[in-house]
Amino acid sequence: DQQVKQNSPSLSVQEGRISILNCDYTNSMFDYFLWYKKYPAEGPTFLISISSIKDKNEDGRFTVFLNKSAKHLSLHIVPSQPGDSAVYFCAASRGTSYDKVIFGPGTSLSVIP
Amino acid sequence: KAGVTQTPRYLIKTRGQQVTLSCSPISGHRSVSWYQQTPGQGLQFLFEYFSETQRNKGNFPGRFSGRQFSNSRSEMNVSTLELGDSALYLCASSLDTWNTEAFFGQGTRLTVV
Numbered sequence: 272d273q274q275v276k277q278n279s280p281s282l283s284v285q286e287g288r289i290s291i292l293n294c295d296y297t298n299s300m301f302d303y304f305l306w307y308k309k310y311p312a313e314g315p316t317f318l319i320s321i322s323s324i325k326d327k328n329e330d331g332r333f334t335v336f337l338n339k340s341a342k343h344l345s346l347h348i349v350p351s352q353p354g355d356s357a358v359y360f361c362a363a364s365r366g367t368s369y370d371k372v373i374f375g376p377g378t379s380l381s382v383i384p
Numbered sequence: 385k386a387g388v389t390q391t392p393r394y395l396i397k398t399r400g401q402q403v404t405l406s407c408s409p410i411s412g413h414r415s416v417s418w419y420q421q422t423p424g425q426g427l428q429f430l431f432e433y434f435s436e437t438q439r440n441k442g443n444f445p446g447r448f449s450g451r452q453f454s455n456s457r458s459e460m461n462v463s464t465l466e467l468g469d470s471a472l473y474l475c476a477s478s479l480d481t482w483n484t485e486a487f488f489g490q491g492t493r494l495t496v497v
Contacts, residue, residue, distance in 0.1 A: 315474070
């Protein structure tokens with residue numbers, strides 16, 4: 272049973288528009304959430320994170336929203352650029368050890384010029 | 385500074401064989417973790433090593449093992465390979481335990497035929 276779900280395997284967005292990637296989790300003990308971006312033939316790279324004490328975190332074009340009651344978080348990319356085309360992994364953590372970090376299956380984003 | 389280096393990048397093995405993958409973390413990083421990525425399954429945690437000791441272990445069979453050397457380089461070994469072991473194996477390094485600054489290598493693509 273997946274504890275972290277990304278129900279959209281893929282998403283296509285026009286350049287300049289907003290990309291919204293969604294993530295749902297089942298374990299209410301998760302207290303830290305991260306988004307990683309992965310290009311083909313490269314390892315994932317950290318993008319943005321949010322602690323469970325916040326409901327929003329911004330970093331440039333990237334904003335992550337957390338809705339704890341719904342156990343849902345989303346990543347907004349505004350405006351979307353072709354270079355944002357990648358697979359985005361949502362990850363949730365119950366602490367600071369590797370074994371407590373659970374990754375979602377990923378969403379492949381394509382930004383169309 | 386140099387990033388996380390994984391070797392080899394690609395590997396083809398036959399069922400029943402064993403394989404050893406290598407990961408060199410970023411200089412100064414003492415924690416190395418290993419993940420398996422398969423389509424639709426996201427990143428699944430294998431194990432973490434810190435200062436030559438296995439600190440955490442995921443839910444993988446005993447055929448998957450690893451070790452870490454005094455220079456923090458880590459190896460992962462899979463014995464009696466099965467077709468289902470075909471995956472991208474990623475390692476991540478960080479200074480100590482899991483945090484937002486976990487850096488991933490490019491991965492080793494293992495194909496079992």
